[in-house]
Amino acid sequence: MLRQEIIKTSQKLKREREERAVNFFVKLFTKLKNYFKDAWSELKKVTWPSRKELISSTLTVLVVVVVFAVFLGVIDLILTALIGLYIK
Numbered sequence: 001m002l003r004q005e006i007i008k009t010s011q012k013l014k015r016e017r018e019e020r021a022v023n024f025f026v027k028l029f030t031k032l033k034n035y036f037k038d039a040w041s042e043l044k045k046v047t048w049p050s051r052k053e054l055i056s057s058t059l060t061v062l063v064v065v066v067v068f069a070v071f072l073g074v075i076d077l078i079l080t081a082l083i084g085l086y087i088k
Contacts, residue, residue: 049057
């Protein structure tokens with residue numbers, strides 16, 4: 001009698017664990033589905049730049065990067081020369 005109750009209890013606990021695991025994955029996939037659905041709807045709202053605007057913006061960024069790199073290079077050369085003079 002006691003053995004049967006223990007077996008029934010262990011089977012019940014096993015079923016509950018399996019149900020919790022299934023519920024966890026169902027909730028996880030539901031959340032993932034909702035996330036991607038919301039992300040897709042947000043992407044539909046985006047105003048994408050035209051080809052002309054994209055090229056213009058890209059060129060602006062490249063020019064600024066080159067100018068800043070040259071500026072930092074000149075500053076580096078000046079500081080290197082000054083430190084070299086100071087050390088001698």
